[in-house]
Amino acid sequence: MPERWLRFCRRLVPAVVRQTTFDPAAADLELEWASRGAPTGQAARFRLRLALVAVALQCRRLAAHAGVSHPHRPGADLMAILTDLRHAARRLRGQPVLTLVAVLTLALGTGANLAVFSTANAMLLEPIRAPAPDRLVRVYPLSADGGFDKISYPDYQDARDGAPGLDLAAHAEALVEIGRAGEGGGVRVAELVSGNYFRVLGLAPEAGRLFDVREDEGELAHPVVVLSETFWRASLGAAPDAVGRSLTINGAAFDVIGIAPKGFRGTFNAHPVDLWVPLTMQQVARPRGLTLDQRGWGWMSMIGRLEPRTTLVEAQRQLTLVAADHDRRFPQRGAGFAFTVTPALAATDGDRQLLGPMLAAVFAFTALLLAVTCANLGGLLQARLGARRRELAIRQSLGANRRRLVWDGTAEALLIAGAGATAGLLVAALMTSLLSSLDLPESLVGNLTLVAPVGWRVVAYAAGLGLFAALLFGALPAWRASRLDASGFLKGDGTTIGGGRRRARSRRLMVVVQVALSVVLLVASGLLVTSVGRRDALGPGFETTRLGLLTINTNRQRIEPGARRPLADLALETIRRDPAVTHAALAMRAPLSSGRDSMTFRIPGYVAPSGEGAVSIDFTLVGADYFSTLGVPMVAGRTWDPLAAVRAPSAVVNETMARRFWPSADPVGQSIDLPGRGQLTVTGVVQDFSYYSIGETPRPYIFLSAETEPPSEWVLHVRTSGDEEPVLARLARALPAADARLSPYEVIPFETLRRAPLFPARLLAAGASLFGVFALLLTAVGLYGVVSASVSQRTREIGLRLALGAQPGLVLGEVLREAGVLAAAGAGFGLVGGYLAATGLRGWIVGVSPFDPGVYLSVAAALSALTLVAAWVPARRAAAVDPVAALKN
């Protein structure tokens, strides 16, 4: 028997009946359970039944309190609740269209909210799938700007050995190529891990063995691999003899020594891992031409388990001592080495920083939409209760107690909310599967996989949302409706109702709230859409069509540094031979791709405001034809001579750099010191263009000659005369034909890259627009309802006025004015809210002021048009009232 669960369920039950009712019922279940031999596979079912017992008892108690229980008939209380629910269901069935619209509206409102919640839950809140995940922590060295940094192997060793309260493992992600056909093939996500990694996580192998500290000894001495259960099943067909087989990783043979436990896919939640390789094999699995013992080259993350009785604070203290010791030992690396310890979740802190703000923004939009939905349904149910006032008054005068009447009104809302939340779960599942199938740009999220299974937390959240909605739009109006002077009401004719004005006021208030929230959503979406449009139209500063990129990694292709130059020349020659290619150049990185390289330069005669002579400037390595290939004009000087650059290192700087460092002198011919690597001569100044994102603030940038020192990764830029895609396909075949080592691992049109940085903003804009339009439509329905009800209520008055000579146009104008006042009041609040929302979204709105008059005016125009449409039908009806018929009635 799961003791903790039993205690939990017991707490759900009122204390007075725990011993006499819950305990024996639980014992019966337990007996049944034990007599079956307690199969563990059915534990979940058993727990569910136990929880149902507790919930049933609680319901019975609540029913007894609400006065719906029958003292002499066990089960009668529950029966009374069920009867009321059945009556409510029958009433709802009587108006199928209305019910369906209410349920669908709520399903969309909750579904959108649930989809975002379940994604955020899966991406950001889930713990690591390992025993006692609450004792796991992530440890980061802090970078100079306080961000999370990576750590080098020697620094990791110091941290591991210097913090006894923490069992610390290191790990790094790598994309590896699995060789030979029949073994899964293709590029897979691998995790390079220290020997204690699996021990720290507390995992046991599914088959074979996992790594131990032996694998930490000797670089390149352990070509062994552990496979994920999924990979083993999918790629090796769950072969029982997989352990002991050989697997080719990046061209080298590795022995499979074990299979990781089922369900474990590594500790980078968003990037499911297929295989694990010892850190000591990094030269093969993650070829960067570097050895493990290089201190200062940070490339790994750390994950640790707190030893028993060690707290997070104590672990942090121990690591602070390690950092202080590090500063003492390596003063040349500068002071300020520091660690931070955070509780480990399945998502890395980097992923959470990347996705958190976007998910938070989308979540806020869906919450607004849900609020509009609730306000709309509130209005609807209030109108329904209004129509039932006579029935409620009769029941009250016949002796029904008030709690029973409130419950009766709430039952309808509960049914709608229950159906809406359940349908919302389906909508959410549909939306998340749609989101998972989206082809997210790699430059945004790396090899991130959106996984959002609907777990218990999501279901609990859905139930909470449903209950909240039901209480908000059901119980509250029911409570108000039950405060009714029955005799007064029944004495009257039933149409002039005391409190009718108050009810109309609260319905109007709900419409104002809906208008305001819709306007907030519309303003936000308008600003986002405008921003995306402007950034899209802006472009990076060069022509992005007819431009393609082919990437070759020399380490992966085993190209020795000495062979890089001739092979690069061969690659460019092969590309230029294609008749459709007009220009081609090699670069270390493409503009707008992820990643950034910066170096410390010293510029003679320049002293930074901080007093330092050296400045950190972003740079990249490019071939001499790079600028002509991109089509970026030189504003001064020229690019370097490829042959001369080999002997005399040269550089081209951008306009911003020229203005910043040589405001009054000619930048061409100036020299720049590259500490430890000699002097560069500036041969030209190129026009500014975007390096990281479109619309960015221009920053100083240096282009160094790739001819001097060809980089390890080549991004071959190809400008074509026509459509680039067929040319790229041709080149992807021609390059390996020229030399087998020139096999590109990525071939993409530049447009793909251009669109990628805008992806989150585009997604956000699309989401906000969709929710905004939906909210506006709901608001129109709400507005129509209120105006229409008001016209029905005033039919007699309008008839009288028309009989006395009022013009129909006047009546029409008056009804339209009523709707206009409501819309204007809502719009007033909404525009202020929209401005506040825009300030919150400032990071996403680039190139547009948060008070862009165009956006606000368009929203106002859309709202006016909608108000007119929503109010026109009831207004026409009011103007067409037949005075004689109205007065006769």
Add this chain to the structure above:
Amino acid sequence: MSNRLPDITHLQFLVLEALEAAEQAGRDLRRLLEAHGVKNSAPAFYQMMSRLEQADLVTGRYDQKVVSGQHVKERRYEVTRAGRRAVQATRHFYRARAVAAGRPVRKGSHA
């Protein structure tokens, strides 16, 4: 006495009558009710038993049991003197009704 309506329901009568013979476990009582076509859920049944306890018609106690190597607590019930009296009273009531139903009804009288 025999003319007063019984204080207990048919279901309660069934349970108390079963307990008259011997002390029984809640689980066995539920089986007995099932044999009479009464399918009560565990919470409903134990709520009824709880009410009988509150009315002092039965007393309940826990008993330890070992099933498949697991210690399991089980609620056992015994009828009280008041419980027995209630069963007797119900029996008398229905017996009197049966006897009354067996006599010829005189003309002009209202049974």
